[in-house]
Amino acid sequence: MSSPPKAQIGPSILNADLSSLASESQKLLNCGADYLHLDVMDGHFVPNLTFGHPMVASLRKAVPVALFDMHMMVSEPKKWIQPMADAGANQYTFHLEALAGDSDVKDCIRHVKEAGMRVGLGIKPNTAVERLYPFVEDIDCALVMTVEPGFGGQKFMSDMMSKVEALRQRYRQLDIEVDGGVGLNTIGQCADAGANWIVSGTGIINAPNPQLVIRQMRDAVNEAIQRAQLER
Numbered sequence: 001m002s003s004p005p006k007a008q009i010g011p012s013i014l015n016a017d018l019s020s021l022a023s024e025s026q027k028l029l030n031c032g033a034d035y036l037h038l039d040v041m042d043g044h045f046v047p048n049l050t051f052g053h054p055m056v057a058s059l060r061k062a063v064p065v066a067l068f069d070m071h072m073m074v075s076e077p078k079k080w081i082q083p084m085a086d087a088g089a090n091q092y093t094f095h096l097e098a099l100a101g102d103s104d105v106k107d108c109i110r111h112v113k114e115a116g117m118r119v120g121l122g123i124k125p126n127t128a129v130e131r132l133y134p135f136v137e138d139i140d141c142a143l144v145m146t147v148e149p150g151f152g153g154q155k156f157m158s159d160m161m162s163k164v165e166a167l168r169q170r171y172r173q174l175d176i177e178v179d180g181g182v183g184l185n186t187i188g189q190c191a192d193a194g195a196n197w198i199v200s201g202t203g204i205i206n207a208p209n210p211q212l213v214i215r216q217m218r219d220a221v222n223e224a225i226q227r228a229q230l231e232r
């Protein structure tokens with residue numbers, strides 16, 4: 001029998017104190033984070049600018065074992081695959097909208113795999129979920145954005161949950177990631193829809209007790225996975 005997806009909580013460090021990124025990251029891992037979600041923005045694909053592979057390489061030296069999920073909000077995703085792999089990235093999540101056609105997307109997926117990373121493929125809120133379907137068999141994780149990418153602290157878009165539900169109905173074992181506005185007030189919707197990779201930035205970073213938030217989010221997802229198993 002196939003195993004169900006596992007709950008994974010990945011804090012986004014976008015709104016953390018970036019002057020102390022290594023210690024902030026370690027703190028989140030000590031609080032129970034399953035992975036770190038690192039937002040790379042090029043000021044072109046999205047109207048904001050963050051960091052690139054040199055910073056990831058430095059962070060990797062300070063944080064040797066955590067899973068780094070690179071959320072590549074960049075116009076040229078293929079360009080940064082090898083540099084990010086060399087820097088120590090584990091999952092390379094790029095956006096379908098950044099590439100012109102299906103063959104470019106497939107090519108990018110192939111290169112990420114050849115570089116030894118897990119493949120994540122994301123869609124922005126205005127992109128139909130059906131556009132992911134031709135690639136799902138070849139990827140490890142589908143990212144459904146629940147805000148317009150670019151900034152932390154935005155309002156969760158509940159209407160994106162129908163995309164998560166559609167993906168979960170078709171692909172029982174796929175890792176489905178949600179990102180944007182996810183906190184304790186919205187985790188129930190994400191969990192019920194079938195998301196199991198949960199990105200949360202301000203919901204965790206600004207919480208008085210990040211450890212508790214991470215635990216409650218994981219519990220919500222695991223409970224929803226168990227309910228879904230019983231209903232099958």
Ligand SMILES: O=C(CO)[C@H](O)[C@H](O)COP(=O)(O)O
Pocket residue numbers: 012014015037039071147148149150151152153154179180181182199200201202203
């Ligand atoms: O990709 C992102 C923005 O484009 C961030 O990961 C996301 O917004 C996380 O922050 P928050 O949980 O505060 O919305």
